[in-house]
Amino acid sequence: MNSTTLPGSWPLVVLTDEQHEVLRLRVVHGLSAEQAALVLGSTPAEVRLVQHQALEALRAVITGSWPLPP
Numbered sequence: 001m002n003s004t005t006l007p008g009s010w011p012l013v014v015l016t017d018e019q020h021e022v023l024r025l026r027v028v029h030g031l032s033a034e035q036a037a038l039v040l041g042s043t044p045a046e047v048r049l050v051q052h053q054a055l056e057a058l059r060a061v062i063t064g065s066w067p068l069p070p
Helices: 010-014 017-028 033-040 044-063
Strands: none
Touching: 010 044, 017 033, 017 044, 033 044
16 A cells, blocks of 8 residues: 555544554643553553654655555
8 A cells, every 4th residue: 555545534544543542642632641551541651652653654755655564
């Protein structure tokens, strides 16, 4: 799958539900990792990890290097 074959909101379809939710809480709503962890029932470290993975996936799509290697 590459950026030319993805529909409308193409960067977001590469994210897992968890990644999408973390980005929504952190970026859209401006929550800290600690606050997002409380909402998600997770740890701040896990929230930061998932955010990092989500941003890496989006970066890969935008730069045309999607799919990411396993």
